Amino acid sequence: MAGLPPSSSVLTSAAVAYTHYLSFMVCFAALVLERRLIRPNPERSEAVLMVITDVVYGLAALALLGSGILRVIHFGQGSAFYTENPLFWWKVGLYLSVGALSLYPTITYILWAIPLRKGELPQVSEGLAQRLRWILNVEIAGFALIPFLATLMARGVGLGSP
Ligand code: HEM
DSSP states (O other): OOOOOOHHHHHHHHHHHHHHHHHHHHHHHHHHHHHHHSSSSOHHHHHHHHHHHHHHHHHHHHHHHHHHHIIIIIIOOOOHHHHHHHHHHHHHHHHHHHHHHHHOOOOOHHHHHHHHHTTTTOOHHHHHHHHHHHHHHHHHHHHHHHHHHHHHHHTEEEEEEO
């Protein structure tokens, strides 16, 4: 038996949820790619790819935040369902911490753009490559933990008993 066609608000809600998951996957993929690419004194093509990957990561992180906020305000289970749950704030805190950590790599890549534009190669010491690797490891671990908090939060774990 055919059901009713989905209403436009259901489709919008699905699109926002999809944006949330897709941007999460893009962020994760970008971090893993950066982690694979980082090495002392990269070739020009590798350095350019790192810069592009970081821009994609930044845009996807914004889409992740925007779609998350939309889900809290419009398309979720009511904003109080989230804001009253400490797990939600752990999730937001973890997202912001990963974002703060990524400032160091991002500023590093922005500085690479200066020599790259002049046709020169960025100077990347073993120490800097090691530091970036370590930061990316922590970011990847943080990102992997956030969906765990999300799945608990979505099921009301962490809310006080009624
Ligand atoms: C501050 C940023 C974020 C906000 C405000 C936010 C908000 C939300 C909201 C409201 C939901 C819907 C929960 C429900 O169905 O009742 C959700 C689901 C989800 N979020 Fe986020 N989110 C944010 C960041 C992230 C990040 C960074 C990730 C992944 C790394 C993520 C992964 C997920 C997943 C996997 C779900 C689905 C949970 C489930 O239905 O089992 N979110 N998020």
